[in-house]
Amino acid sequence: QVQLQESGPGLVKPSQTLSLTCTVSGGSISIGSYYWSWIRQPAGKGLEWIGRIYTSGSSNYNPSLKSRVTISIDTSKNQFSLNLSSVTAADTAVYYCAREWCSGGSCYLVYWGRGALITVSS
Amino acid sequence: SYELTQPPSVSVSPGQTARITCSGDALPKKYAHWYQQKSGQAPLLVIYEDSKRPSGIPERFSGSSSGTMATLTISGGQVEDEADYYCYSTDSSGNHWVFGGGTKLTVL
Numbered sequence: 001q002v003q004l005q006e007s008g009p010g011l012v013k014p015s016q017t018l019s020l021t022c023t024v025s026g027g028s029i030s031i032g033s034y035y036w037s038w039i040r041q042p043a044g045k046g047l048e049w050i051g052r053i054y055t056s057g058s059s060n061y062n063p064s065l066k067s068r069v070t071i072s073i074d075t076s077k078n079q080f081s082l083n084l085s086s087v088t089a090a091d092t093a094v095y096y097c098a099r100e101w102c103s104g105g106s107c108y109l110v111y112w113g114r115g116a117l118i119t120v121s122s
Numbered sequence: 123s124y125e126l127t128q129p130p131s132v133s134v135s136p137g138q139t140a141r142i143t144c145s146g147d148a149l150p151k152k153y154a155h156w157y158q159q160k161s162g163q164a165p166l167l168v169i170y171e172d173s174k175r176p177s178g179i180p181e182r183f184s185g186s187s188s189g190t191m192a193t194l195t196i197s198g199g200q201v202e203d204e205a206d207y208y209c210y211s212t213d214s215s216g217n218h219w220v221f222g223g224g225t226k227l228t229v230l
Contacts, residue, residue, distance in 0.1 A: 039221075046224040047157075047165065047208055060217045063123050096164060105216055106171050108155040112164040 002026040004097050006116035012091075013122050018084040022097030022113060023077075030055045030075040035100040037109060038071060038082045040093040048093075052100060053080060087120045094118075124148065124213035126222035133228040140196040142225045144209030147190055154192035155210045156185060158203075159224075165208065169194060199229045 008020035022036070029036065037052035051061035053071045061069050065084070073080040084091060094115040100107050126146040134140045144154055153172050157165035167176055169185035172192060182197045192211075196203055209222040 046206075047159075047221040049210075049219045049221060052219075060219075063218060106153045107212070107219070108153075108167060108170045108210065109157075109165075110167055110176075115164055 002099060002111045004099065004111060004113035006095060006097050006113045008095075008116060008118065010117060010119060012087055012118060012120050014088055014120055015086055018082070018087050018091060018118055018120070020082045020095055020097075020116060020118070021079050022081070023079050024099070025078070028075075029073065029078045029080065033102050035102055035107060036071075036073060036080040037098045037100045039096045039098060039109070040091075041096070041115075042090075042093040050082065050084075050095075089120050092118065092120045124218060124220050126154075126209050126211060126220055128207075128209060128222040128225045130223070131226045131228065133230070134199045136201060136229055137198050140199045140203070140227055140229070142194045142196075142207050142227065144192045144194070144211075144222045145190050146192075146209075146211060146222075148214045149187060149190050149192055149211060151214070152211050152216070154185070154187055156192075156194045157208045157210060157221075158205045159208065160205045168207075196227070199227070201229050203227060204229050 003025045012018045035052040038050040053059040068085045070083040096115045097113045098109040099111040156169040158168045159165040172187040173185040184195045
């Protein structure tokens with residue numbers, strides 16, 4: 001059973017860079033037709049897709065966040081990471097990592113981490 | 123940017139059928155997937171590729187899609203089905219993915 005676990009600082013100061021890591025267990029991050037994705041959810045609001053990365057390193061980002069987001073993958077550590085720069089209070093949210101299965105142009109998120117609350121505040 | 127539109131809320135009595143819709147311009151050519159999220163939990167996939175049900179999801183959950191609208195149907199809703207439901211799909215390019223705004227299902 002694949003498991004994902006988010007880790008990172010719970011508090012980030014405005015204008016700084018938010019950095020989160022997702023550690024994958026129960027399977028190799030470099031095997032299979034999977035994208036590794038980040039999603040966030042502000043308190044009391046809906047889900048927002050942030051972006052994803054394939055094992056080859058190719059990535060897709062939400063156009064509204066693209067200028068501030070970088071997702072990277074470290075197959076040697078079985079981890080992938082999210083960097084979000086120039087954060088403001090609007091970036092305060094629960095951040096989820098997830099594994100996305102893709103086949104024939106159809107992609108869907110199957111395994112999710114439990115989520116990590118990140119607060120942006122001075 | 124691409125958007126998927128859902129009703130904010132749906133209410134049914136126990137045993138009744140609940141239908142949650144999701145509209146988007148690319149849905150005639152792109153699959154919709156559905157997630158259930160209970161309070162304080164990560165989302166759970168309940169329907170993928172418009173109408174397929176993952177193992178372990180009760181048969182009362184079903185999905186369909188026609189034109190620009192996908193529909194999640196819960197036949198004989200139970201109190202335990204109270205949750206937020208989100209549709210998930212991609213724009214016509216296939217490179218940008220989006221969630222619908224979410225629908226709060228109340229069963230009482």
